[in-house]
Amino acid sequence: MRPALLDPLFAPAATLPGVGPKYAKLIDRLLDRPQGARVVDVLFHLPYATIDRRARPKIVEATRDAIATIEVRVVEHRPPPSPRSKAPYKVLVEDDTGDVELVFFLANFDWIKKRLPLGATRWVSGKLELWDGRLQMVHPDRVMDAEELAKMPAVEPVYGLTEGLFPSTISKAALAALARLPKLPEWIDETNLRRLQAIGFGEALGVLHRPEAPADIDPAGRAMVRLAYDELLANQLALLMIRARMRSVAGRANIAEGRIARRILDALPFALTGAQTQALADIRADLAEPKRMLRLLQGDVGSGKTIVALLAMADMVEAGRQAALMAPTEILARQHFERMRPLAEAAGLRIALTTGRDKAAERRQTSAALAAGEIDIVVGTHALFQESVVFRDLGLAVVDEQHRFGVHQRLALTGKGEAVDLLVMTATPIPRTLVLAYFGDMDVSALREKPPGRKPIDTRVLPLERLEEVVAGVGRAIAAGQRAYWICPLVEESEELDVAAAEARAEALRHYFGDAIGLVHGRMKGPDKDAAMDRFQRGETKVLVATTVVEVGVDVPEATIMVVEHAERFGLAQLHQLRGRVGRGSARSSCLLLYRAPLGEAARARLEILRESEDGFRIAEEDLRLRGEGEVLGVRQAGAPGFRVARLEVHGKLLSLARDQAAAALERSANLSGEANRALRLLLYLFERDEAARLMEAG
Numbered sequence: 001m002r003p004a005l006l007d008p009l010f011a012p013a014a015t016l017p018g019v020g021p022k023y024a025k026l027i028d029r030l031l032d033r034p035q036g037a038r039v040v041d042v043l044f045h046l047p048y049a050t051i052d053r054r055a056r057p058k059i060v061e062a063t064r065d066a067i068a069t070i071e072v073r074v075v076e077h078r079p080p081p082s083p084r085s086k087a088p089y090k091v092l093v094e095d096d097t098g099d100v101e102l103v104f105f106l107a108n109f110d111w112i113k114k115r116l117p118l119g120a121t122r123w124v125s126g127k128l129e130l131w132d133g134r135l136q137m138v139h140p141d142r143v144m145d146a147e148e149l150a151k152m153p154a155v156e157p158v159y160g161l162t163e164g165l166f167p168s169t170i171s172k173a174a175l176a177a178l179a180r181l182p183k184l185p186e187w188i189d190e191t192n193l194r195r196l197q198a199i200g201f202g203e204a205l206g207v208l209h210r211p212e213a214p215a216d217i218d219p220a221g222r223a224m225v226r227l228a229y230d231e232l233l234a235n236q237l238a239l240l241m242i243r244a245r246m247r248s249v250a251g252r253a254n255i256a257e258g259r260i261a262r263r264i265l266d267a268l269p270f271a272l273t274g275a276q277t278q279a280l281a282d283i284r285a286d287l288a289e290p291k292r293m294l295r296l297l298q299g300d301v302g303s304g305k306t307i308v309a310l311l312a313m314a315d316m317v318e319a320g321r322q323a324a325l326m327a328p329t330e331i332l333a334r335q336h337f338e339r340m341r342p343l344a345e346a347a348g349l350r351i352a353l354t355t356g357r358d359k360a361a362e363r364r365q366t367s368a369a370l371a372a373g374e375i376d377i378v379v380g381t382h383a384l385f386q387e388s389v390v391f392r393d394l395g396l397a398v399v400d401e402q403h404r405f406g407v408h409q410r411l412a413l414t415g416k417g418e419a420v421d422l423l424v425m426t427a428t429p430i431p432r433t434l435v436l437a438y439f440g441d442m443d444v445s446a447l448r449e450k451p452p453g454r455k456p457i458d459t460r461v462l463p464l465e466r467l468e469e470v471v472a473g474v475g476r477a478i479a480a481g482q483r484a485y486w487i488c489p490l491v492e493e494s495e496e497l498d499v500a501a502a503e504a505r506a507e508a509l510r511h512y513f514g515d516a517i518g519l520v521h522g523r524m525k526g527p528d529k530d531a532a533m534d535r536f537q538r539g540e541t542k543v544l545v546a547t548t549v550v551e552v553g554v555d556v557p558e559a560t561i562m563v564v565e566h567a568e569r570f571g572l573a574q575l576h577q578l579r580g581r582v583g584r585g586s587a588r589s590s591c592l593l594l595y596r597a598p599l600g601e602a603a604r605a606r607l608e609i610l611r612e613s614e615d616g617f618r619i620a621e622e623d624l625r626l627r628g629e630g631e632v633l634g635v636r637q638a639g640a641p642g643f644r645v646a647r648l649e650v651h652g653k654l655l656s657l658a659r660d661q662a663a664a665a666l667e668r669s670a671n672l673s674g675e676a677n678r679a680l681r682l683l684l685y686l687f688e689r690d691e692a693a694r695l696m697e698a699g
């Protein structure tokens with residue numbers, strides 16, 4: 001149970017002053033909390049920038065194109081010549097050193113007259129620009145009298161917003177959320193407090209929501225570092241507790257000679273690469289040891305992880321137990337199943353598929369067969385977690401494309417057997433420094449070498465204006481019997497708009513290619529999605545227009561062209577994943593990254609790296625480096641996936657400190673009991689490391 005002390009933070013955000021039902025909905029969307037944002041979510045929605053209004057120059061000293069707050073007298077009103085004119089309403093103001101024109105387009109005359117009466121002294125704050133030799137301030141951000149000036153924050157935090165939400169609504173909510181923060185005990189140990197020169201948790205939140213200087217919200221500044229450390233500490237505590245729990249049950253030695261695996265290898269039209277052989281050897285050694293396996297299999301898209309997993313599962317079956325493979329989506333689960341089935345069956349393995357879409361009767365049948373041990377290998381989605389799914393003796397859980405699953409989901413699957421070995425496969429090559437944050441200390445096998453015969457993918461970066469040429473190129477490719485993916489823009493925070501964009505593009509392409517166009521997007525029902533994928537896989541459609549649902553794992557060797565519209569909106573890792581969908585067959589493939597000009601510097605750098613390299617590990621490192629140089633992806637200064645605050649490219653160095661404190665605390669008390677650990681328990685609840693919290697309660 002969450003300590004009552006934290007209750008005020010977990011109350012609905014709608015209870016904050018000024019929020020109300022309408023804004024509450026927008027805040028839910030902004031903070032990605034469909035179940036309803038809470039006060040704590042608002043508190044952790046940190047500003048990503050500031051507006052500095054501290055400069056109070058005389059007009060003559062003011063820096064051009066910078067924000068200034070100036071004290072002026074109102075000299076003259078210059079309304080447009082006629083009320084219907086499009087010309088702006090101007091107001092001339094001055095001080096002893098010069099004058100400035102305040103410029104209002106589509107102005108509300110009454111408001112201007114009331115706020116800026118002739119002869120009055122006012123403070124105006126905004127950007128001073130030079131236009132046609134005159135100093136101007138277009139739409140001052142603030143027009144104030146002395147009293148209002150006193151209330152203006154000199155440095156204003158700027159928050160990520162969503163359409164319909166005003167900056168003032170969020171600022172006000174954030175300040176109100178701060179006021180609800182209870183006094184919390186210190187959870188950082190003394191050594192690290194000193195090392196980090198850490199300020200208090202509440203103090204840090206205060207600094208961020210009420211900055212006094214732009215540097216206050218710097219990701220590497222003291223306030224952010226404090227919160228990032230807290231989050232990493234919670235994360236490391238949770239990972240260590242889970243790991244301890246997993247290791248607390250002795251493993252079983254699973255002895256296999258590789259007889260079944262040999263049959264699969266014999267049925268394969270290729271030999272394993274050196275990297276695959278090595279990874280398989282690592283896994284086999286783990287399985288044979290009476291210790292539970294916790295291994296990460298990293299490998300770029302197309303590096304051949306699936307076959308390694310199948311061979312490992314074959315060994316487990318030979319050892320007399322069952323294996324399960326869990327994929328993040330229905331499409332991927334089906335694809336794994338379809339591809340593994342012939343090989344598995346050739347080797348005499350009984351393999352089944354179970355997904356959320358099974359009919360109740362089918363599901364009962366599969367469950368019964370699993371419980372009776374009549375199925376050796378089951379492939380599925382998170383439907384595998386359902387309580388009704390019971391194994392006779394599950395020995396190996398393989399989780400594909402892990403970062404989509406939470407830690408507790410991994411746990412749930414390994415909980416379905418005795419001392420279940422765990423193999424996590426990820427296609428996002430995670431830099432070594434980050435493995436610790438996401439996986440705790442799992443053992444790692446990496447497939448750096450690609451299967452032979454892959455041709456390099458010709459990657460080009462083009463402005464959207466060259467769409468016609470791209471369409472022509474796609475036309476030539478499909479005339480030659482090839483296929484193409486066409487990925488549609490990612491529209492920030494709106495799946496609806498994603499879908500609309502994809503539908504519009506599909507419609508436009510139908511003018512050229514008629515029925516050869518297929519469409520698949522995130523809002524489609526499962527069976528429709530599969531049907532669309534199937535038609536593309538079988539070649540009934542030649543161009544598949546898609547939102548990013550094709551991102552992971554889908555395998556269509558005939559696809560040779562990957563078009564990504566608005567490539568500048570995608571992250572580096574994501575573009576690399578998308579590109580990995582082509583270049584799987586024998587024909588030469590190309591990837592066309594279309595951008596809307598002008599291209600920002602960071603986006604240009606990203607696209608350039610893709611053009612240069614196909615090495616996922618290098619791309620991952622570069623991604624981290626680029627982001628470390630201060631790029632803010634999107635308007636939110638978002639933490640790394642799964643983190644609210646911590647950005648590993650900035651705060652990665654804190655990991656080992658957090659790790660040490662977590663380990664020491666758990667050494668003293670494995671379930672963080674006792675008064676000495678009260679603060680750490682609060683921390684886990686505060687950062688919602690629920691799976692670990694449950695372990696604490698289980699004792």
Ligand code: ADP
Pocket residue numbers: 270271272273276299300301302303304305306307427451452553555584
């Ligand atoms: P991943 O899951 O790592 O993205 P896959 O397991 O889907 O990669 O493999 C990609 C493709 O490469 C598949 O068509 C697979 O049959 C093929 N493949 C795997 N290993 C080899 C190999 N050693 N030699 C040739 N082709 C291979």
Ligand code: MG
Pocket residue numbers: 305306427553
């Ligand atoms: Mg795969």
